[in-house]
Amino acid sequence: MLLRVTxxxxxxxxxxxxxxxxxxxxxxxxxxLVIAGTVMVIVIILAFRFAISGRLQxxxxxxxxxxxxLADLDKVRHGVKESILRKPQDNREIKPGTxxxxxxxxxxxxxxxxxxxxxxxxxxxDLDRKDLDGLGIASKGEFSSxxxxxxxxxxxxxxxxxxxxxxxxxxxxx
Amino acid sequence: MTPxxxxxxxxxxxTSVVFLAGIVSxxxxxxxxxxxALHVLLLTANVSWLISREFxxxxxxxxxxxxxxxxxxxxxxxxxxxxxxxxxxGRVYLPLAIFLPSLGIIHLSGVxxxxxxxxxxxxxFAYYLVLCLAISLAESIAHWLKSSILHKEGYLLMLSxxxxxxxxxxxxxxxxxxxxxxxxxxxxxxxxFSSTVLMALLRADFPLVRLESKERLSRGAxxxxxxxxRVHFATETRPKYLRSIFAEKVGNGRPGLLLTSQPSGRFQRxxxxxxxxxxxxxxxxxxxxxxASDMSKIYFLIRDFxxxxxxxxxxxxxxxxxxxxNDLQSTKELISHARRLASRTGCTFIVPLSLVTGTxxxxxxxxxxxVMEFPDVEKKVLEILxxxxxxxxxxxxxxxCKSKGTVLKDLTLEDIPDLAVWITSxxxxxxxxxxxxxxxxxxxxxxxxxxxxLMSYYNSDLEEAQRLSTDPPVTTESLISQVVFxxxxxxxxxxxxxxxERTEREMRExxxxxxxxxxxxxxxxxxxxxxxxxxxxxxxxxRADLTRLAERAQEAMMEFGEIVDIDSVRTDMRSRGCLMKDxxxxxxxxxx
Numbered sequence: 001m002l003l004r005v006t007x008x009x010x011x012x013x014x015x016x017x018x019x020x021x022x023x024x025x026x027x028x029x030x031x032x033l034v035i036a037g038t039v040m041v042i043v044i045i046l047a048f049r050f051a052i053s054g055r056l057q058x059x060x061x062x063x064x065x066x067x068x069x070l071a072d073l074d075k076v077r078h079g080v081k082e083s084i085l086r087k088p089q090d091n092r093e094i095k096p097g098t099x100x101x102x103x104x105x106x107x108x109x110x111x112x113x114x115x116x117x118x119x120x121x122x123x124x125x126d127l128d129r130k131d132l133d134g135l136g137i138a139s140k141g142e143f144s145s146x147x148x149x150x151x152x153x154x155x156x157x158x159x160x161x162x163x164x165x166x167x168x169x170x171x172x173x174x
Numbered sequence: 175m176t177p178x179x180x181x182x183x184x185x186x187x188x189t190s191v192v193f194l195a196g197i198v199s200x201x202x203x204x205x206x207x208x209x210x211a212l213h214v215l216l217l218t219a220n221v222s223w224l225i226s227r228e229f230x231x232x233x234x235x236x237x238x239x240x241x242x243x244x245x246x247x248x249x250x251x252x253x254x255x256x257x258x259x260x261x262x263x264g265r266v267y268l269p270l271a272i273f274l275p276s277l278g279i280i281h282l283s284g285v286x287x288x289x290x291x292x293x294x295x296x297x298x299f300a301y302y303l304v305l306c307l308a309i310s311l312a313e314s315i316a317h318w319l320k321s322s323i324l325h326k327e328g329y330l331l332m333l334s335x336x337x338x339x340x341x342x343x344x345x346x347x348x349x350x351x352x353x354x355x356x357x358x359x360x361x362x363x364x365x366x367f368s369s370t371v372l373m374a375l376l377r378a379d380f381p382l383v384r385l386e387s388k389e390r391l392s393r394g395a396x397x398x399x400x401x402x403x404r405v406h407f408a409t410e411t412r413p414k415y416l417r418s419i420f421a422e423k424v425g426n427g428r429p430g431l432l433l434t435s436q437p438s439g440r441f442q443r444x445x446x447x448x449x450x451x452x453x454x455x456x457x458x459x460x461x462x463x464x465x466a467s468d469m470s471k472i473y474f475l476i477r478d479f480x481x482x483x484x485x486x487x488x489x490x491x492x493x494x495x496x497x498x499x500n501d502l503q504s505t506k507e508l509i510s511h512a513r514r515l516a517s518r519t520g521c522t523f524i525v526p527l528s529l530v531t532g533t534x535x536x537x538x539x540x541x542x543x544x545v546m547e548f549p550d551v552e553k554k555v556l557e558i559l560x561x562x563x564x565x566x567x568x569x570x571x572x573x574x575c576k577s578k579g580t581v582l583k584d585l586t587l588e589d590i591p592d593l594a595v596w597i598t599s600x601x602x603x604x605x606x607x608x609x610x611x612x613x614x615x616x617x618x619x620x621x622x623x624x625x626x627x628l629m630s631y632y633n634s635d636l637e638e639a640q641r642l643s644t645d646p647p648v649t650t651e652s653l654i655s656q657v658v659f660x661x662x663x664x665x666x667x668x669x670x671x672x673x674x675e676r677t678e679r680e681m682r683e684x685x686x687x688x689x690x691x692x693x694x695x696x697x698x699x700x701x702x703x704x705x706x707x708x709x710x711x712x713x714x715x716x717r718a719d720l721t722r723l724a725e726r727a728q729e730a731m732m733e734f735g736e737i738v739d740i741d742s743v744r745t746d747m748r749s750r751g752c753l754m755k756d757x758x759x760x761x762x763x764x765x766x
Contacts (some may be wrong), residue, residue, distance in 0.1 A: 090531055
């Protein structure tokens with residue numbers, strides 16, 4: 001925040017100094033000065049924004065969401081549940097580093113924001129104790145019944161995508 | 175000290191800080207050298223100006239002038255080396271071509287008496303500066319817009335060039351417009367410029383992976399012949415066969431790089447590979463770890479490795495992790511870079527397509543590449559065992575895995591020799607427990623044949639291994655085993671022979687046919703007896719033995735004739751013996 005304010009202050013100072021040092025441009029008259037000056041100021045502001053963030057549009061609220069069951073809310077918030085298992089996706093909507101909104105299944109209420117750490121693929125038969133712990137599942141049996149509930153097959157050739165994440169903030173968002 | 179000098183001093187200190195940060199954090203030797211060279215010029219320009227201003231040493235203005243001129247070609251060389259490392263390998267004339275005009279301009283500046291304060295007024299330098307910046311900007315913008323791997327690096331370098339341009343010639347012209355004397359000579363934007371350059375370099379920087387130099391000549395024939403200078407794709411559930419190929423290539427003296435998602439120690443123990451570089455593809459960066467989403471680092475790691483180690487072999491074991499942590503475009507770009515590097519350096523890339531969806535597969539490799547297909551090792555082993563011992567096979571295999579502290583799905587090609595020995599000893603022991611010599615003999619025969627079939631699978635070459643998944647042949651050994659065990663149905667066995675083995679098998683089948691033709695059903699037993707008398711087993715009979723075997727077959731026929739005390743039969747048996755001998759000799763002659 002401090003860095004951003006400092007940069008903003010420096011930019012304002014440069015712009016004001018620009019008006020002072022380029023006083024000779026006043027001779028062109030007000031209309032030209034307003035149009036050209038406004039365009040110049042906008043270009044400089046956009047250039048600074050682009051130089052700092054690498055994009056012209058602000059990042060804003062996360063557009064991607066991950067949905068969780070009611071039982072998983074606390075686990076996600078406190079970092080006990082570190083991953084979810086889903087069917088392999090061909091699209092890359094969620095990538096490492098993406099900030100996603102964790103939501104309660106079927107609702108729009110945001111639990112917290114999560115940062116995607118990484119994505120891995122594994123055969124369901126290869127899921128080990130560590131993976132199950134990360135998923136917040138106690139045993140293989142529990143996992144099998146959960147996976148079947150989602151309509152997934154437990155064939156040994158079936159593989160899933162493990163999405164690892166970490167909570168960005170602990171407090172609940174209303 | 176004047177305020178201007180103080181400002182330049184602060185700028186120089188800041189530049190030095192970036193310089194030191196770069197030295198400490200950069201790993202790539204090439205990039206570090208270029209970064210140091212660039213900073214020597216940056217610091218010389220500002221510090222010389224400061225000293226000449228403070229101590230009135232006019233001669234140092236020449237140093238300011240020369241170093242300011244050289245900053246621009248140096249930046250161009252750094253950017254070109256960053257994006258096109260292989261371009262400079264063995265081509266010294268390229269950096270020379272960039273630097274030579276600058277030496278000419280420095281000479282011209284001495285002749286015409288230029289000073290650092292009016293440097294940008296001279297058209298010769300202006301043209302050269304535009305040329306250098308145009309090349310660098312074109313490269314940076316092209317990578318920023320087109321590349322999905324070096325997109326951010328291109329952006330950062332483009333930004334750094336914009337800073338250099340703004341704080342150099344643009345700043346000078348602006349001062350001229352404003353009629354302000356001020357700070358002409360030193361460059362106030364150097365810390366910002368060098369820090370953006372450093373950020374770009376650090377994004378793609380990974381410790382150089384260099385194997386110890388040693389004798390790396392091929393030490394033996396390879397059973398896995400792979401065309402060099404190509405990217406080979408393969409499908410198998412788990413990349414076991416590919417790991418065996420990699421281990422064999424490295425064992426034969428080729429430098430190897432393995433990008434794996436598993437700890438390297440386990441791999442090294444299993445495949446007995448020591449002389450290869452192992453990099454773990456994980457979710458963080460470390461000394462021997464690389465972040466799966468850092469595609470630029472991965473690209474630079476591979477590029478530097480194959481440029482140092484020509485004719486190396488690279489196994490991208492963790493390809494699925496790269497696929498799911500990056501967009502498909504950047505993975506595709508990595509593959510196309512790998513193709514170019516492979517053809518340039520003669521190295522071989524092996525890429526498993528396990529855990530990759532069909533859509534991704536078609537998007538990533540298209541239709542131009544052939545894909546090798548390997549069956550699962552554990553399934554093939556089960557098939558072989560099924561053919562011999564039926565339903566007992568799975569149980570036996572699980573027992574083996576348990577005794578080795580592993581599970582069935584982790585069975586690899588490298589386990590097969592040990593498994594063959596284990597199965598032989600286990601079945602032999604089971605035979606002893608039966609307490610019957612005939613059963614014991616049958617168990618021994620069976621265990622021997624199992625181990626033969628397993629070793630035949632283990633020794634199968636690449637082409638054979640791929641064909642195993644379709645149309646499995648039946649070997650002589652399996653045929654005989656069915657006769658011994660009295661099974662009617664010929665089970666499928668997946669063992670394939672090498673070409674010379676195939677001719678040997680055909681020869682043995684013909685031999686069996688000749689013996690059965692002359693001795694009837696007893697033919698195979700007579701054959702077994704005569705082969706044993708030669709001191710060999712049936713599967714070891716070679717063409718060289720056939721002449722002796724033909725004589726023995728003739729003698730055997732005559733012996734049978736002597737048993738029958740009828741002259742006409744005896745004469746008939748003698749003539750049949752001669753015919754049989756001729757036929758066997760004929761088989762021997764076929765192979766010559």
